[in-house]
Structure formats: C-alpha cells, structure tokens
Amino acid sequence: WESEIIEKYLGKENVVQPNENDHNVYFTPSETVERLQSAKIGQTLFQASLDPPSSFYRNLSTKLIQFSVCRPDFLQLVAPESDSSPYTKEILIIDAKSSRKTKFSHHIQIAFYHLLLQSILDFHNIKDIGLSSK
Secondary structure, eight states: OHHHHIIIIIOGGGEEOSOTTOTTOOOOHHHHHHHHHHOOTTOEEESOOBOOOGGGGTTSOTTTOOOOOBOOSEEEEEOOSSTTOSOSEEEEEEOOOOSSSOOHHHHHHHHHHHHHHHHHHHHTTOOSEEEOOO
16 A cells, blocks of 8 residues: 555655565664654655654653554655744655545544654754644
C-alpha cells in the first residue's frame, strides 16, 4: 500500500528511505532526527522511527506507561504556512489508511504523532522546524 502511495502521490524521487528495495528496514530514531534536519522542502521521510524522550511523559509515571518506538507512515517536509513563520520548514504527518472513511482512531493517531514530534523537536532543541497544522 505504501509503495502505491509513493509512486502515485509522493513521487519516488522525493522519498527518503533507508532501503528502497526493502520496506522492512527503518531509520533509527537518531537517524530520523538527522534526516528531518537535513531533508529539503518537498522531500518525504518513509520508514521513520520516533522514540518518545523522557520529557514526553511529563506527569505520567513511566512505571505505569511506556510507549514503544512509533513509526508514522510518512513525514513530509513542507514550506511554512505563513511568511511570518519562525520556521524554515514544517513537518506534515501523512498516515496512509486504506479505509474509505476516516475513523476517530485515525485522528487520535495523528494527534499522538503531532505531540510526539513536538516533544522530540523540543528535546533536541530544534527551533527551525515546526509542525504543519494541515
């Protein structure tokens, strides 16, 4: 399914992935952060890995709740939505679903990725990349 999205909608030449011949290979969380910083507007990360930093848990007990490494389908780097934006680029989270209707759980998943990515950007003190509100 992801291969079809890459070919039809994203363009294979715009997709950054660890191994284009094997979709079971993922960027490590640190490689994902590096790629987000180095990717150009218009490029899309495929097979990214997001590891929640300790700051993500805020008031949650890590003895009770722990999140594993998360893998959003696509992270696309886009131009900031506003000319007055403090960011040089923004991350658009794309989650590929094959269902005909968007489910509430899909919205929760995107919201979780949004919170997680913001936490990762803050943890790594990355100030020039924001998150798209689209």
